[in-house]
Amino acid sequence: MLTNKYLSLGYVSIFAIILGLAINTTCVNTAQATDHKKIEFKVKGMGCEHCAKAIETIVTQCSGVMGCAVSYKDGKATVEIEAGKLKEVIETLEHAGFEIPPGDIEEMY
Numbered sequence: 001m002l003t004n005k006y007l008s009l010g011y012v013s014i015f016a017i018i019l020g021l022a023i024n025t026t027c028v029n030t031a032q033a034t035d036h037k038k039i040e041f042k043v044k045g046m047g048c049e050h051c052a053k054a055i056e057t058i059v060t061q062c063s064g065v066m067g068c069a070v071s072y073k074d075g076k077a078t079v080e081i082e083a084g085k086l087k088e089v090i091e092t093l094e095h096a097g098f099e100i101p102p103g104d105i106e107e108m109y
């Protein structure tokens with residue numbers, strides 16, 4: 001009786017470990033499948049902090065964007081984005097009246 005109880009506890013633990021491994025592997029695969037990138041670029045035309053906030057809002061609404069932070073002080077935007085989606089973001093910002101110099105786009109990873 002006691003042995004049985006310990007045995008089933010053992011099975012539960014093994015099951016939990018396997019489940020944990022499976023979930024872990026799934027997460028890693030998803031991250032690789034979306035090909036997630038962090039890109040930093042210069043933004044010209046910001047006049048104040050509100051412009052930086054407006055850019056964050058505009059960029060966050062673009063498809064494939066997971067996150068965006070804009071610094072008015074540095075005149076820079078940092079975007080977490082799916083590969084191949086940056087062109088759309090840049091076009092959207094240019095339509096909004098900002099300039100993105102092509103030579104100042106840096107891929108962080």
Ligand SMILES: [Cu+2]
Pocket residue numbers: 046047048049050051052
């Ligand atoms: Cu402004």
